[in-house]
Amino acid sequence: METVxxxxxxxxxxxxxxxxxxxxxxxxxxxxxxxxVLVFGIMGALGYGPMAGxxxxxxxxxxxxxxxxxxxxxxxxxxxxxIPVILIAGVYLVYAQYRANSIRITEKNFPxxxxxxxxxxxxxxxxxxxxxxLTQENGLLNAFSTFILRxxxxxxxxxxxxxxxxxxxxxxxxxxxxxxxxxxxRLRHATYSYQLSILFANYIPILSTxxxxxxxxxxxxxxxHLVGTSGVEPMMALVVGKHLYKKVDVEDYVxxxxxxxxxxxxxxNMMSTHPIMPKRIQALLKDQGSGRLFF
Numbered sequence: 001m002e003t004v005x006x007x008x009x010x011x012x013x014x015x016x017x018x019x020x021x022x023x024x025x026x027x028x029x030x031x032x033x034x035x036x037v038l039v040f041g042i043m044g045a046l047g048y049g050p051m052a053g054x055x056x057x058x059x060x061x062x063x064x065x066x067x068x069x070x071x072x073x074x075x076x077x078x079x080x081x082x083i084p085v086i087l088i089a090g091v092y093l094v095y096a097q098y099r100a101n102s103i104r105i106t107e108k109n110f111p112x113x114x115x116x117x118x119x120x121x122x123x124x125x126x127x128x129x130x131x132x133x134l135t136q137e138n139g140l141l142n143a144f145s146t147f148i149l150r151x152x153x154x155x156x157x158x159x160x161x162x163x164x165x166x167x168x169x170x171x172x173x174x175x176x177x178x179x180x181x182x183x184x185x186r187l188r189h190a191t192y193s194y195q196l197s198i199l200f201a202n203y204i205p206i207l208s209t210x211x212x213x214x215x216x217x218x219x220x221x222x223x224x225h226l227v228g229t230s231g232v233e234p235m236m237a238l239v240v241g242k243h244l245y246k247k248v249d250v251e252d253y254v255x256x257x258x259x260x261x262x263x264x265x266x267x268x269n270m271m272s273t274h275p276i277m278p279k280r281i282q283a284l285l286k287d288q289g290s291g292r293l294f295f
Contacts, residue, residue, distance in 0.1 A: 003126050005080040005224070011186065014221040017290045019214040023198070030201040060164055084196055088149055091192070095148045098155055102133035105156075110134070117154075120179050120226050124186040130154055132178070134161060146182040154178065154184045156268065160234075160242050170246070171233040172227065179223035180231075188220065189215050205271075210293050212273040217283055217291040224287060231284050239277055250281075257282055270294065 105113050113132070121129040130145070131153040143156045156177070156220035165174060184190045202208045224231055236253075257278035269276045275283070275291055283291030 001211040003119060003123060005123050006222075006252055010225075011124075011222070014218060015187065016217040016221075016293075018293060019211065019218050022207065022211040022214060026198040026201040026207065027206075029204065029207075030198050051234070072277035083199070087196065087199070088192070091146070093150050094146070095153070098133045098135060098153075102155070105134055106131040112171070113178070116180055117182070120182050123226060124182060124222075126182070126186060128198070130182065130185055132156060134158055141175050143181050145184040147190045147192055147195070148193055152190045154181045154185075160237055168223040170233065172229050173237065175227045176223050176229060176231045176234050179226040180219045181203060182223035183219035184215070185217055187215070189219075209273050211273060212292075213275045213293055215271075216274050217293075220280065220284055220290075220291075224284065230287070232281055235277060235281055235284065252286065254281065266295070 103109055105117065107114055117132055118129050120218075128151075130151075132155075133153065134156050136158045142160070143154065145152060145154045147153070160177070161174060165171070188194050198208075198211075220231060233245060234249055236248045236250070239245070240248060260276070260278040265276070269279065274280070277291050283289075
């Protein structure tokens with residue numbers, strides 16, 4: 001594989017076509033929500049508007065879980081203003097947890113893994129190689145990228161890693177998983193500013209999950225071009241488990257993907273933060289274009 005960094009145009013071409021329009025819509029909604037809360041909260045504190053009086057107390061109690069006959073509206077405004085600080089404290093606490101209970105992948109701990117983390121970080125144009133931690137989570141098969149202030153890191157859960165690494169010697173699947181998570185960092189999904197910019201809009205059903213599915217499609221496509229494989233096998237591990245995924249007949253699975261349809265399948269996909277697996281695998285096999293978000 002080439003080690004030439006991707007251009008900005010290439011990165012844009014790998015994004016799902018609906019990702020950025022939905023993100024912009026979410027940012028606008030987030031700003032409107034914050035402005036609305038501040039305006040109505042201040043009006044309520046001054047005795048005006050829907051947040052004033054008994055109705056305001058009930059709304060504030062519903063939103064905050066606190067029953068207080070005092071200056072509820074002003075307290076709620078203060079809480080909204082403090083949320084960024086609370087979020088920072090929360091992400092640093094999670095980071096402390098993983099630093100305390102994980103092994104960091106380095107040049108000496110799993111050096112072959114570190115080598116392609118370093119390579120992919122370079123090809124994605126990241127200024128620094130993100131730290132990658134390996135940890136045990138009671139059998140969960142997953143990996144994720146997340147953040148602290150001005151830095152991002154990746155967490156790999158040990159169960160999928162150890163079977164692919166030891167039992168199947170399947171470095172390609174590990175590469176795809178790592179590349180997918182590094183893509184979240186490159187596309188700035190795993191940053192404090194990104195999460196804060198859509199914090200309240202994330203509670204809007206349908207739109208928030210659709211944006212999340214678009215992000216996953218985007219990172220799948222970037223990972224494909226980083227690794228040079230379809231990425232189907234690591235997806236199969238999420239379907240049938242870490243020991244059986246190598247036994248799946250992918251062609252047969254894809255043939256039956258077309259049968260996975262219907263109203264309740266549509267509703268389930270709409271509610272999911274990740275594309276349902278039939279849609280995700282069909283998008284991976286296309287090797288280009290955008291996966292289907294809804295139908």
